[in-house]
Amino acid sequence: MKLYEYSAAELSEMLMTGKCSSAEIAYDVSERIKEAEPAVGAYITLNDSMLRDAELIDNARNRGGLPHPLSGIPIAVKDNISTAGIRTTCASRMLSSYIPPYDAHAVDCLHRAGSIVTGKTNMDEFAMGSATDTSFFHTTHNPIDTAYSAGGSSGGSAAAVCAGEAILALGSDTGGSVRQPASFCGIVGFKPAYGAVSRRGLIAFAPSLEQIGVMGKTVRDAELLYQLISENDPMDPMMRTCSCKHSSSLRIGVPKELFDSTIVSDECREASFSALRLLETDGAVLTEISVPKLRYAANIYYVISSAEASSELARYDGVRYGHRSQNAAGLESMYVKSRTEGFGDEVKRRIMLGTFVLSEGSREAYYLRALAAMRELRHELDAVFDSCDIIAAPTYPRPPFSANEAQSATDKYSADICTVPANLAGLPALSVPCGKAKNGLPVGIQLMSPAGAEQRLFAAAKKYEELCGGFAQFRGGSGYAV
Numbered sequence: 001m002k003l004y005e006y007s008a009a010e011l012s013e014m015l016m017t018g019k020c021s022s023a024e025i026a027y028d029v030s031e032r033i034k035e036a037e038p039a040v041g042a043y044i045t046l047n048d049s050m051l052r053d054a055e056l057i058d059n060a061r062n063r064g065g066l067p068h069p070l071s072g073i074p075i076a077v078k079d080n081i082s083t084a085g086i087r088t089t090c091a092s093r094m095l096s097s098y099i100p101p102y103d104a105h106a107v108d109c110l111h112r113a114g115s116i117v118t119g120k121t122n123m124d125e126f127a128m129g130s131a132t133d134t135s136f137f138h139t140t141h142n143p144i145d146t147a148y149s150a151g152g153s154s155g156g157s158a159a160a161v162c163a164g165e166a167i168l169a170l171g172s173d174t175g176g177s178v179r180q181p182a183s184f185c186g187i188v189g190f191k192p193a194y195g196a197v198s199r200r201g202l203i204a205f206a207p208s209l210e211q212i213g214v215m216g217k218t219v220r221d222a223e224l225l226y227q228l229i230s231e232n233d234p235m236d237p238m239m240r241t242c243s244c245k246h247s248s249s250l251r252i253g254v255p256k257e258l259f260d261s262t263i264v265s266d267e268c269r270e271a272s273f274s275a276l277r278l279l280e281t282d283g284a285v286l287t288e289i290s291v292p293k294l295r296y297a298a299n300i301y302y303v304i305s306s307a308e309a310s311s312e313l314a315r316y317d318g319v320r321y322g323h324r325s326q327n328a329a330g331l332e333s334m335y336v337k338s339r340t341e342g343f344g345d346e347v348k349r350r351i352m353l354g355t356f357v358l359s360e361g362s363r364e365a366y367y368l369r370a371l372a373a374m375r376e377l378r379h380e381l382d383a384v385f386d387s388c389d390i391i392a393a394p395t396y397p398r399p400p401f402s403a404n405e406a407q408s409a410t411d412k413y414s415a416d417i418c419t420v421p422a423n424l425a426g427l428p429a430l431s432v433p434c435g436k437a438k439n440g441l442p443v444g445i446q447l448m449s450p451a452g453a454e455q456r457l458f459a460a461a462k463k464y465e466e467l468c469g470g471f472a473q474f475r476g477g478s479g480y481a482v
């Protein structure tokens with residue numbers, strides 16, 4: 001077995017007992033990148049000093065330092081998470097030559113633990129999309145079958161972990177962008193509760209909804225990376241700690257709105273149910289629940305996230321940083337041309353939608369109504385957590401689609417119905433592989449809990465991982481088709 005095929009937890013053990021070095025792991029991963037990258041396209045920028053960084057970590061370890069379990073482990077970073085001195089583009093022409101002067105807090109955590117950054121992964125432009133096909137650079141392909149999409153927007157991060165081009169990865173999740181690509185690539189993706197991980201250095205799309213999230217081959221791997229990056233950051237005023245009573249039972253709420261056959265394909269519903277039945281044989285109690293506002297979750301999400309995007313992306317005006325048009329005659333024309341040339345179609349669509357829902361006359365009808373509906377959804381979810389410990393749903397209503405499938409914007413938007421509720425309510429949510437669709441690609445099941453009850457999610461997911469015999473089977477044996 002090559003070193004890139006192991007989990008982070010296994011490699012950590014091997015490093016601690018001297019069975020391999022960080023330099024050997026980094027070498028194997030870099031060779032794997034050379035081999036798989038032409039077909040997969042997981043990265044935008046590679047970290048040129050990865051091998052040197054790994055040697056430095058080995059030296060530190062030999063001197064007795066670096067006790068952290070993730071020291072020496074290669075980790076990919078989504079390209080909307082700032083890395084000092086390494087280009088951070090958000091997969092946009094607008095930031096195609098932007099080099100941040102500082103590290104995001106999560107990246108700072110990786111460095112302090114002695115983890116190795118492999119590079120910056122491809123994504124949908126400004127994290128808007130579900131297929132990593134709105135990137136200015138290239139489309140990312142699913143390593144399990146490169147005719148298929150890796151999902152998005154963190155498709156590069158998911159593909160990198162799936163293909164062994166990194167051992168772990170950071171992504172960002174505004175409406176499902178960690179969980180959906182994780183499900184497409186047969187790996188584990190975790191979106192933390194709102195405020196559980198610092199957003200400092202994450203380039204904003206819709207700040208009231210998004211979080212940096214983690215991806216790995218196993219639940220334990222995702223948990224290890226989450227533990228590392230969830231350190232308190234006094235410079236993010238939105239950080240908060242929640243706690244929840246421990247619950248020894250496992251009552252799983254099954255919301256009928258997210259299993260509705262008009263929304264979810266038979267394949268995805270069946271795969272989720274078979275996972276739930278397996279947990280039931282182990283003592284979990286399944287209860288059907290109803291959360292009526294879930295039906296509107298995608299509508300609410302697209303109004304609020306676009307409104308925030310239109311305001312956040314106003315800063316890209318060609319003046320201080322970002323693309324500046326060379327063909328402008330005056331100041332007004334410079335703003336217009338810089339933004340016209342710098343942003344792709346999907347980003348422009350969101351900015352226009354967001355500007356519209358905030359404009360006079362539409363604000364009450366759309367934006368304020370969406371906020372009110374979001375509050376009602378939160379109340380409904382709070383109420384169901386009185387009778388269940390976690391809520392389960394398919395991660396995505398349909399199996400992975402082909403890499404260049406033409407889909408209307410509204411079809412893509414409505415397919416986010418299963419992932420966006422956790423963002424609207426600030427809940428932690430985890431996607432784990434639970435089966436394969438007819439096309440041979442993996443599908444995932446999603447578990448959500450109240451904020452502060454992350455341990456319940458990790459415990460339930462680990463239990464399922466154990467009962468189903470591990471997730472590698474859903475990636476197709478070892479999971480390396482490229």
Ligand code: GLN
Pocket residue numbers: 127128129130152153172173174175176177178205305416
């Ligand atoms: N697909 C969603 C969107 O396009 C999710 C994006 C995300 O989580 N960053 O907005």
